[in-house]
Amino acid sequence: MSELEKARIATVSLAGCFGCHMAILDIDERLIELMKLVEFDRSPLTDMKTFTRRCDIGIIEGGCCNEENVHVLRDFRRNCDVLIALGQCAIMGGLPAMRNAIMHSDAPLRECLEEAYITGDYIRNTTHQIPNDPALPLLLDEVYPCSDVVEIDYQIPGCAPSGDIIFNTLSSLLAGRFHGFARENIKFD
Amino acid sequence: MDRYSNPTPGADFGAAPASRSAVVAICAAYGNDPHRMLDILRDIQDSFRWISPETMEIVADETGLSRIQVEGVASFYSFLSQVPKGRITIRFCDDIIDRFAGLADIVAIFEDALGIKTGETSADGAFSLEYTPCIGLCDQAPAAMINDVVVTSLTADRARDIAAALKAGQMPQDIAVAGFDDLSPHERATRMVANNIRQAGEVLLGPVSPEAGLENAIALAPAAIIDAVEASGLRGCGGAGFTTGRKWRFAAADPVARRFVFCNADEGEPGTFKDRVLLTERPHLMVEGMTIAARAVGAREGLIYLRGEYVYLREHLEQVLADRRARGLLGKDILGVEGFDFDLRIQIGAGAYICGEEGALISSCEGLPGEPKTRPPFPVNRGYLGFPTVVNNVETFCHVARIMDRGADWFFDMGSDGSHGTKLFSVSGDCRSPGVYELPYGLSLQELLERVGGEDAGAVQVGGPSGTMVDRANFHRRLTFDDLATGGAIIVFSAQRNILEIVEYYMSFFVHESCGYCTPCRVGNVFLQKAIAKFRKGLANPEDIDYLRDLSATIIETSRCGLGMTSPNPILTTLENFPMVYSALVKPSRDRIRATFDVQAAIDDARKLAKRRSYIFDKDFTK
Numbered sequence: 001m002s003e004l005e006k007a008r009i010a011t012v013s014l015a016g017c018f019g020c021h022m023a024i025l026d027i028d029e030r031l032i033e034l035m036k037l038v039e040f041d042r043s044p045l046t047d048m049k050t051f052t053r054r055c056d057i058g059i060i061e062g063g064c065c066n067e068e069n070v071h072v073l074r075d076f077r078r079n080c081d082v083l084i085a086l087g088q089c090a091i092m093g094g095l096p097a098m099r100n101a102i103m104h105s106d107a108p109l110r111e112c113l114e115e116a117y118i119t120g121d122y123i124r125n126t127t128h129q130i131p132n133d134p135a136l137p138l139l140l141d142e143v144y145p146c147s148d149v150v151e152i153d154y155q156i157p158g159c160a161p162s163g164d165i166i167f168n169t170l171s172s173l174l175a176g177r178f179h180g181f182a183r184e185n186i187k188f189d
Numbered sequence: 190m191d192r193y194s195n196p197t198p199g200a201d202f203g204a205a206p207a208s209r210s211a212v213v214a215i216c217a218a219y220g221n222d223p224h225r226m227l228d229i230l231r232d233i234q235d236s237f238r239w240i241s242p243e244t245m246e247i248v249a250d251e252t253g254l255s256r257i258q259v260e261g262v263a264s265f266y267s268f269l270s271q272v273p274k275g276r277i278t279i280r281f282c283d284d285i286i287d288r289f290a291g292l293a294d295i296v297a298i299f300e301d302a303l304g305i306k307t308g309e310t311s312a313d314g315a316f317s318l319e320y321t322p323c324i325g326l327c328d329q330a331p332a333a334m335i336n337d338v339v340v341t342s343l344t345a346d347r348a349r350d351i352a353a354a355l356k357a358g359q360m361p362q363d364i365a366v367a368g369f370d371d372l373s374p375h376e377r378a379t380r381m382v383a384n385n386i387r388q389a390g391e392v393l394l395g396p397v398s399p400e401a402g403l404e405n406a407i408a409l410a411p412a413a414i415i416d417a418v419e420a421s422g423l424r425g426c427g428g429a430g431f432t433t434g435r436k437w438r439f440a441a442a443d444p445v446a447r448r449f450v451f452c453n454a455d456e457g458e459p460g461t462f463k464d465r466v467l468l469t470e471r472p473h474l475m476v477e478g479m480t481i482a483a484r485a486v487g488a489r490e491g492l493i494y495l496r497g498e499y500v501y502l503r504e505h506l507e508q509v510l511a512d513r514r515a516r517g518l519l520g521k522d523i524l525g526v527e528g529f530d531f532d533l534r535i536q537i538g539a540g541a542y543i544c545g546e547e548g549a550l551i552s553s554c555e556g557l558p559g560e561p562k563t564r565p566p567f568p569v570n571r572g573y574l575g576f577p578t579v580v581n582n583v584e585t586f587c588h589v590a591r592i593m594d595r596g597a598d599w600f601f602d603m604g605s606d607g608s609h610g611t612k613l614f615s616v617s618g619d620c621r622s623p624g625v626y627e628l629p630y631g632l633s634l635q636e637l638l639e640r641v642g643g644e645d646a647g648a649v650q651v652g653g654p655s656g657t658m659v660d661r662a663n664f665h666r667r668l669t670f671d672d673l674a675t676g677g678a679i680i681v682f683s684a685q686r687n688i689l690e691i692v693e694y695y696m697s698f699f700v701h702e703s704c705g706y707c708t709p710c711r712v713g714n715v716f717l718q719k720a721i722a723k724f725r726k727g728l729a730n731p732e733d734i735d736y737l738r739d740l741s742a743t744i745i746e747t748s749r750c751g752l753g754m755t756s757p758n759p760i761l762t763t764l765e766n767f768p769m770v771y772s773a774l775v776k777p778s779r780d781r782i783r784a785t786f787d788v789q790a791a792i793d794d795a796r797k798l799a800k801r802r803s804y805i806f807d808k809d810f811t812k
Contacts, residue, residue, distance in 0.1 A: 067792050071805045074782050109794045130798075138795035138803050144786070151730075151781040 007174055008055040010080060011043040014069040015096045015143060016062025019160040020087035021045070024059075026163025034167065037174050051079045057173070058083045060152075063093040064144045068137035077150040082173070085152045086166070088159040090145070097143040109141060154178070157186055207237040207244045216251035223252040224574070226262050226556030230269050231497075231539055238314075239273040265558035265704075267321065267540030268497045275310045275317035277355055280334040283320040284459050285694045286617050286680065290330040295348045302352035316355070321540060322698055323459035324498040327617035327680070328385045328624050335361040337500045339381055374505035375469070381501060384466050388640065390611040390627030391603070392591045393467065393584070397474055400518065402593030406481045407526050414485040415441065418589060421597035422609030427453055427545070427582035428652065428676030429751070433589070439569040440577040441486040448488035449578040450479050450533070452586055453550060455496040457542040458653035459698060460678030463613035464583040466625045468495075468502050471587050472509040476533070478586030480523065481593055482579055483531040491533030492573075494550050497540045506535055542702035546750050547572075547580040549704065560704045561750035584613055584677075605631030608669035616641045618650075618681035634673060635664040638681070647684030648767070651675050654695035655755035658688070660766040688770045692759045693721045699756035710753030713744040717760060728785045729775045737764065 013021055021044060027034060041055050042048045058080030064070050077083060088094040102108040117123065117130045146152050156169050165185055172178040215232045219225035229248060233240050240263045242256075249256040263269050281287070281296055296318075300306055303316045310317040326332035329341035338361050340351060354364045362369040366380045389395045406414050419434025440448060452475060456464040467475060479491050495503065510533070513519040523529045541559045543549045548562035551573050562568075572578025581589075588610060592600045600610045608630035614637065617623045621642025628637070634651065638644055649659045651668070652675035659666065659673065666673050682691065696718035705711045720737055723729050741757030748754055764771060778784060788806055796803065 067788065067803055067805050070786075070788050070791075077781055107794070110798055113798070132799050132801070134801060134804070137805070138792045138799060140791040141794045142791070144791075149783055149786045151778070151783065
């Protein structure tokens with residue numbers, strides 16, 4: 001198979017913990033098999049920060065908690081044919097979305113930041129300041145799942161998804177025979 | 190967000206603190222019975238204008254419950270408040286019909302005159318303004334409740350006069366009806382609210398011979414009464430249409446110590462007001478029907494559950510009951526028949542649509558929050574306090590009395606196959622003659638529209654929000670249980686009305702009225718309402734139509750009572766009958782980026798907190 005026929009994949013971690021990217025590596029030795037079929041473009045795995053050209057598949061870890069996440073996610077939507085939300089944060093907002101529970105407050109975002117940086121019982125912050133460097137992206141009012149911001153084509157569930165489900169889903173998508181998940185992969189208990 | 194929510198606790202608005210002895214006396218008046226919690230809390234609300242945390246402690250002590258159980262009830266009902274309300278509370282009927290009839294202008298006049306917004310209480314504690322869902326006066330909208338009375342057909346002039354009179358210290362009842370104190374309870378009711386009987390049929394609204402049905406019934410064995418009611422083909426008139434005779438047969442089946450007959454006068458389905466007219470004009474017939482039911486199933490105790498919005502009819506009904514007791518038609522040895530004892534009381538609701546569901550109604554009577562019960566067991570087997578309970582609609586009991594008078598065959602021969610007898614239709618909206626029509630089952634919607642002066646309707650909501658929105662092409666359909674079923678509501682909309690505005694309103698109604706027990710109903714209806722709002726803003730994608738269908742199916746499948754099983758109907762029936770309304774508003778997004786996500790709104794809090802602009806989304810960032 002020549003280089004040109006390989007599918008191009010881009011990946012990114014937004015408001016996630018990078019665990020889903022670690023899970024991609026759990027594909028283990030099957031990576032060699034997978035790499036015969038694909039080539040990575042923009043991705044933390046290649047350390048490329050921009051798209052070199054249009055990609056077939058974009059894999060998104062994490063939801064959107066700040067403006068940069070939105071910007072990057074939109075960039076992925078414009079540059080990828082198929083977008084996959086990988087893991088619970090990308091699909092539902094996940095753990096970061098716990099801050100959405102601060103809802104009975106006049107200023108939920110301020111309350112969240114103050115607890116995280118100033119008033120929390122386990123905080124040691126000698127500056128007593130909430131970080132506000134101009135280079136820091138502005139936070140969103142809530143943490144949003146990716147599907148609230150752009151259209152998402154596929155979702156791979158898990159926190160983090162297993163190496164098996166990632167490998168099986170990617171290889172069946174590439175072969176054009178993905179027809180959803182078996183029940184045991186998506187049931188709750 | 191929620192037009193009906195209580196404001197956050199704050200000042201006491203001049204409300205007198207509830208004295209311990211007064212609260213103890215209220216509890217004692219109900220025998221400190223926790224099953225009478227709704228009555229106790231209603232009385233406290235009326236006396237002190239709110240139910241304070243301290244009061245709840247006292248009520249809990251007196252009734253042997255925990256404070257949290259008391260609070261569970263106090264927080265469930267719209268008419269009970271945990272913040273002080275004004276001495277005069279004005280509740281605007283916020284039904285879609287009232288909105289179309291100019292509610293906003295009326296509200297503005299009151300807000301202006303009283304110096305408060307709706308949802309607020311004036312600082313001196315004189316007035317509160319609130320919205321409330323349909324109060325059963327759609328044929329004379331816009332309407333409002335002022336404390337325990339109602340004012341109807343409000344115009345700008347009338348609204349200004351009422352506001353001025355209230356500010357001058359006039360009592361609400363004197364404003365609602367001139368010479369209130371000198372009138373009988375029936376006169377008060379009929380002068381306050383027009384009956385608007387447009388068509389009197391043969392069974393209910395035409396001439397009836399008093400007590401003829403009851404006299405015939407006592408000559409029969411109880412089982413023969415049930416046979417007759419079953420043979421008449423009578424089905425429940427509240428909306429669900431269960432065969433009345435069968436219901437009674439189940440209730441009478443097992444030997445038990447107590448049985449109950451309950452009349453469901455919690456007419457809450459928006460656009461339904463036919464029971465209001467029966468309660469006003471045929472209360473004796475209704476109680477006669479209940480007495481016959483009691484005879485048939487062997488019940489000695491009964492109850493009329495009157496919706497809180499109809500509290501203006503309470504005196505009238507109390508008088509009817511007192512009169513019947515005095516004439517030996519209620520109480521011990523009715524009509525001289527030894528051992529035929531039956532008496533009943535009135536339970537006033539407190540503003541909860543869900544209490545029209547029979548399980549929730551029973552919960553409410555038991556002093557619990559008005560939440561439906563898991564079925565089975567059905568109320569006919571284990572209902573009020575665990576005993577067999579027959580719950581029937583006002584109209585059903587009236588029919589029963591007439592069937593016992595004129596015979597099962599007479600009733601069976603009217604109407605159409607499977608839907609026998611006559612039906613009261615409460616017609617409102619864009620038609621020339623809104624009001625109540627008694628007609629045999631089986632006429633077509635078109636025929637009804639011709640009678641009410643609504644021939645050029647663009648859409649008709651049959652059966653209220655939980656029913657069907659019918660388009661012109663389906664006006665030939667028939668008003669029967671098996672085709673277009675209705676508890677009575679016929680809401681006519683002209684072709685100029687915005688269908689999705691109506692749908693969004695009805696979804697907001699269900700969001701407000703969901704009791705919250707089943708998550709798919711509590712949360713799903715909110716999602717449905719948001720999705721409709723998205724359509725109205727023109728931000729919906731084609732796949733959002735599938736989303737509406739999927740989510741609706743989930744809510745219907747996974748809710749335990751009729752509210753969740755029907756709440757998606759405004760959407761499902763308009764998707765079915767008005768597909769173009771939806772398809773005209775959807776457009777696929779060009780770049781597959783969601784137009785519904787507003788990044789500017791999402792970063793605005795952070796922009797203000799950080800006191801800086803966005804380097805990505807503010808073009809003037811460098812300035």
